[in-house]
Amino acid sequence: MVKVNELVDVAHGVQSKRVFWDQEVYEQELERVFGRCWLFLTHESLIPNFGDFVTAYMGEDKVIVVRQKDGEIKAFLNSCTHRGNQVCHADSGNAKAFTCSYHGWSFGADGSLAALPLEQSAYYGKFDKAGAGLREVAKVDSYRGFVFGCFDAAAPSLPDYLGEMGWYLDTWMDGTGGAELVGPPMKSILRCNWKVPAENFIGDGYHVGWTHAAAIKVLGGPLSGLAGNAEIPFDDAGLQVTSRHGHGFGVIWDGLGLIHDDPAYREYAYANLPALTEKMGPWRAKLYTGHWNAGIFPNCSYLYGTNTFKVWNPRGPNEIEVWTWTLVEKAMSPELKAEVVKQAIHSFGTAGTLESDDGENMETCTWSNRGPQTRKGVMNSQMGQINDGEHPELPGIIGKNFIGETSYRGFYRFWAEMMQAENWDAVRANDATWKDALIKGAAEAKAAERAA
Amino acid sequence: MNAPTLQSFSPVQPDETRPVDLALHHAVSQFYFREARLQNGRQARQWLETMVDADIHYWLPILEDRFAKDPRPQPTPAEPAVYNDSHDDLRKRIERLETGLVWMEDPPSRVRFLVTNIEAYHTAEPDLIGTFCNVHVYRNRRQRDETHHFYGREDVLRRGADGQLRLLRRKIVLDQRVVLDKNLYMFL
Numbered sequence: 001m002v003k004v005n006e007l008v009d010v011a012h013g014v015q016s017k018r019v020f021w022d023q024e025v026y027e028q029e030l031e032r033v034f035g036r037c038w039l040f041l042t043h044e045s046l047i048p049n050f051g052d053f054v055t056a057y058m059g060e061d062k063v064i065v066v067r068q069k070d071g072e073i074k075a076f077l078n079s080c081t082h083r084g085n086q087v088c089h090a091d092s093g094n095a096k097a098f099t100c101s102y103h104g105w106s107f108g109a110d111g112s113l114a115a116l117p118l119e120q121s122a123y124y125g126k127f128d129k130a131g132a133g134l135r136e137v138a139k140v141d142s143y144r145g146f147v148f149g150c151f152d153a154a155a156p157s158l159p160d161y162l163g164e165m166g167w168y169l170d171t172w173m174d175g176t177g178g179a180e181l182v183g184p185p186m187k188s189i190l191r192c193n194w195k196v197p198a199e200n201f202i203g204d205g206y207h208v209g210w211t212h213a214a215a216i217k218v219l220g221g222p223l224s225g226l227a228g229n230a231e232i233p234f235d236d237a238g239l240q241v242t243s244r245h246g247h248g249f250g251v252i253w254d255g256l257g258l259i260h261d262d263p264a265y266r267e268y269a270y271a272n273l274p275a276l277t278e279k280m281g282p283w284r285a286k287l288y289t290g291h292w293n294a295g296i297f298p299n300c301s302y303l304y305g306t307n308t309f310k311v312w313n314p315r316g317p318n319e320i321e322v323w324t325w326t327l328v329e330k331a332m333s334p335e336l337k338a339e340v341v342k343q344a345i346h347s348f349g350t351a352g353t354l355e356s357d358d359g360e361n362m363e364t365c366t367w368s369n370r371g372p373q374t375r376k377g378v379m380n381s382q383m384g385q386i387n388d389g390e391h392p393e394l395p396g397i398i399g400k401n402f403i404g405e406t407s408y409r410g411f412y413r414f415w416a417e418m419m420q421a422e423n424w425d426a427v428r429a430n431d432a433t434w435k436d437a438l439i440k441g442a443a444e445a446k447a448a449e450r451a452a
Numbered sequence: 453m454n455a456p457t458l459q460s461f462s463p464v465q466p467d468e469t470r471p472v473d474l475a476l477h478h479a480v481s482q483f484y485f486r487e488a489r490l491q492n493g494r495q496a497r498q499w500l501e502t503m504v505d506a507d508i509h510y511w512l513p514i515l516e517d518r519f520a521k522d523p524r525p526q527p528t529p530a531e532p533a534v535y536n537d538s539h540d541d542l543r544k545r546i547e548r549l550e551t552g553l554v555w556m557e558d559p560p561s562r563v564r565f566l567v568t569n570i571e572a573y574h575t576a577e578p579d580l581i582g583t584f585c586n587v588h589v590y591r592n593r594r595q596r597d598e599t600h601h602f603y604g605r606e607d608v609l610r611r612g613a614d615g616q617l618r619l620l621r622r623k624i625v626l627d628q629r630v631v632l633d634k635n636l637y638m639f640l
Binding site: 089090091092093094095182183184185186187188189190191211213214215217218227228321326338341342345346349350351352353355356357359360363 | 512514516517518519522524530532533534535536537541544545547548549551552553554555556594597629630631632633634635636637638
């Protein structure tokens with residue numbers, strides 16, 4: 001078993017470089033993180049009718065996500081119960097049955113084994129089909145249309161898993177009547193550990209001005225001053241949030257739509273603001289016109305305000321498959337949806353102007369650790385720690401600035417907790433104390449400043 | 453399989469009964485070889501200004517793996533696409549490369565395009581030529597990082613009053629569902 005306490009120091013905000021490299025860390029993640037957390041699968045609007053399906057990954061496990069006759073959504077391991085062959089090779093479609101290409105076993109949309117060739121002659125009519133359905137994913141649920149699955153029947157409900165983050169997500173998942181994803185997803189690969197983009201999206205306002213200097217400079221508009229860190233808006237420009245189960249984000253106020261060169265998205269959002277303020281209150285109204293770099297633990301990330309929505313599917317400790325959809329609000333006109341899709345893909349699609357800035361960094365953050373001496377070091381995520389704390393009106397732990405690493409620290413705090421915990425009961429036992437190490441770190445940083 | 457065709461985004465159809473003559477086919481081939489050389493040599497600005505029509509539509513659709521009997525139509529440019537660019541969009545991509553701030557291209561990648569299987573046909577419009585070709589692009593970066601992409605192009609070239617060819621429509625059919633690369637920020 002991996003000694004996780006040697007990998008993550010929550011109070012001091014540092015992580016061993018081994019978290020991006022070691023095979024044994026990865027194997028434990030597959031069991032304890034991907035085997036027990038809620039993982040994003042699809043959006044309900046992408047599989048509206050009975051028999052509609054998409055295929056997806058849950059960690060390294062392949063699954064089929066299918067709309068049932070009664071409207072529910074189920075997910076099954078994409079593996080025949082006979083000899084284990086993959087039963088569905090399409091990305092999406094509508095199917096009455098999934099028939100294995102090896103011996104022809106055929107499974108219904110509900111996962112049950114409907115038919116097998118030579119059932120009478122070869123099995124003498126005695127085969128127990130009832131026990132041979134596709135293995136069903138223990139829990140599938142959707143939060144405001146966003147569908148997640150979880151292999152662990154003892155996990156908390158999806159709303160409980162999202163926890164405080166649900167209050168924030170409702171800003172755009174519920175504020176104007178709902179959000180949806182536009183697909184099909186683009187798919188590409190990055191030769192990096194899955195946590196590198198996950199931590200980047202969840203908390204990194206710091207890299208924007210530097211990594212993306214070229215794209216931001218060409219973009220023009222209010223963001224162009226960030227290029228090369230020439231101007232950095234700081235105090236009161238935004239904040240950082242982390243939560244009980246590691247979900248978090250950084251927000252820059254009034255940043256919505258600034259990556260887009262058509263003002264229509266901002267005009268749409270600002271026109272919604274009076275009604276949204278009435279419905280959601282002033283804080284979420286302020287969040288609604290912000291730009292969020294955000295993550296849902298473990299491997300789902302999105303940029304609200306640029307509207308790219310991603311899953312980082314792990315494929316070994318140093319490769320991922322990137323799946324990218326576009327996030328739109330249901331209430332947008334078809335023309336605005338199309339424009340948002342185009343702009344989101346132009347910036348963060350497979351050939352995106354900002355996407356292509358990031359890949360290089362993510363790969364070498366991973367592969368540098370091939371060197372054992374390099375790997376002995378630690379990585380630093382202490383930025384802004386001195387100001388971390390609770391807020392009278394906002395749930396979770398709040399960092400004062402959008403350029404900070406509060407949500408990095410929260411991500412690794414929960415990662416370490418899941419990697420160590422025997423089961424979800426052991427995680428639940430920490431519900432009252434999860435903030436302590438993060439707050440202790442902030443207090444120590446303040447004390448060190450006073451002593452200096 | 454209902455293979456995607458030009459029809460899905462352009463009313464201009466190559467007339468396969470009317471291949472262009474030898475001289476024009478030579479001009480078309482030279483157009484593609486010059487284009488490949490400019491891209492090899494990182495001369496995207498020159499490519500855009502001398503070889504691309506102001507009304508360009510440059511498109512790389514997302515083609516899912518679907519069952520052969522799936523009745524859904526092939527994607528159109530109204531749907532999400534990896535590239536769905538106008539002249540202005542392409543210009544902005546090139547401006548980004550010219551800022552001197554693209555760290556991933558410093559030191560620069562090595563890129564080479566091989567263009568083959570060139571077919572060229574007349575269309576119903578006298579000044580428009582419909583073409584097909586296959587491309588293999590190799591990108592080598594950072595000592596040992598190398599990727600290969602194979603794709604088909606379905607283009608419409610416009611012959612201007614000056615006799616020069618310019619790229620008016622490009623549909624790129626990439627032969628990968630999962631792009632086995634970190635990005636496709638290349639002019640394909």
